[in-house]
Amino acid sequence: MTVFRNGKIFTAETQTTTVSAMQIIDGQVVWTGTAEKAPDDSEVVDLAGKTVLPGLLDIHTHPKYIADALHGVACTPPDVMSIQDMQAALRLSPAYGQGANVWIEGWGFDESKLAEHRTPTVTDLDEVSTTQPIFIYRSDCHSSVGNSKALALAGITAGTPDPVGGEIGHFKSGEPNGYMKEVAATQLLIQAKSAQNFETDVTNMTQTSRHYLENGLVAIGELMGRKLPYDTLQLYEAAYQKGFQPRTAIYYVWNELKGLSEPLQHPNHRDLTIAGVKVFMDGSISGETAWNKVPYPSGKTGVSLTSTDELLAAATFAREHQMQLAVHAMGDAAIQRVLDATASLTPWLGVVPSVRIEHATLLSDAMLAEIKAAPMNYGLVTQPIFLFAEDESYRQFLSDEQFKTAYRIKSMNQAALTALSSDAPCTPWAKPDDPFIAMQAAVTRTAANGDVVNANEAISVTQAVLGYTAWAAQVAGLADSGQLKPGYRGDFVVLSQDVLTVAPDQIGQTNVTQTWLGGQLVYER
Incomplete structure (x- = not known):
């Protein structure tokens, strides 16, 4: 048992709750309060006045791609x-x-x-x-x-x-x-590459563990689970055996599940879950493949990748297997199809969102109102790093009116449970899953090039932190993560500066100096 004291510990129970001490026993928080009232029968760790946050959660990322990227070449500006x-x-x-x-x-x-x-x-x-x-x-x-x-x-x-x-x-x-x-x-190239390199893929995945921990990320959502050329579940189980540490939730791509003849396997590792089904409705705005109601300047309207019937088939599979349905939808036409198909469905996961809309990039007032009023309980998972790193593409490919509907994080948060995430490494930025750059973008609404992106959709610093902690846990169904209060995992990070009070344009310079899992130090800068 350990008492951590003399810190500024943001518990994420509310937007203002901080304590100066906490006790962790057997991997769980059992007590929080002031240092003067801390139990005196424990080992003591002095936090030296540092700011502490719950372990950060990146609930939409691509760890296999990150594993590839970390030993690959960054083809990004400015290099x-x-x-x-x-x-x-x-x-x-x-x-x-x-x-x-x-x-x-x-x-x-x-x-x-x-x-x-x-x-x-x-x-x-x-x-x-x-x-x-x-x-x-x-x-x-x-x-x-x-x-x-x-x-x-x-x-x-x-x-x-x-x-x-x-x-x-x-x-x-x-x-x-x-x-x-x-x-x-x-995927035709990826399958050829992976078919040759399972053991290499395991090694690379294992090595990403340090990458996540140094960014303070204690749990991740793998949003590109595959069955071919090997099962993603096998990749993670082999990586855990070699020392991979972050908690992982796998979302399998629907096209590789719909013809499945055998039951889904259950993970053998306690920190590994099969959490959902992933459906692609469209592509990306920077690639002119997001499916929009208004054409791009080129005359294109993007690509529609999944029909209503196919989306409903995926929803039925998710319901039968008690999993989330995670739907990639960036363009407003793609999001509208999701709403038209699922808004009136009865939720199947209780308080956990049964349907997650991933990215939810272009949202009109009418669509936000529909999300808020729908019988379906939606979760919205969006990526501020896109507005930060890809502003030029959005300005080039969207009209002024479309641009005003992009990444409406404040409005999204008023309509449904909303989480922030990275979609890493899927953006042209050298540190695509640095959570503090994403938080800064959400708070300042300022892109890397200095452009201000819909300033009225800014959120507060504490809300940005909650987007990577308590709110992310709620959206992803990680019931014992995202907060530091009794009964929750003793996963937390110690920061180089007080992200809660630093100047907003300095948030992105925050570093994680320590990451703790279950009250055990697993990373120190």
């Missing part, structure tokens, strides 16, 4: 501003020159930020290597590009048909140009 920069960065990858079976990987490019204002092609990547496969995620992680070796390993030729919901890019000659548009096409 990569052109395709030539990208080629140079890839040649500096530790994987470069390591043999024909070693993939060179990168992530984060946004063609609108490259000097050439185009997507790199197979020809560009072949200038780096034709003997090693190369794979690079676009910033949204929906689309990607591969070199000729990667295309060959995936069996992609001029005659390969487009997968449902995706598109294989081609040169005018008909030969594949390396660009794999949207998730279904990108």
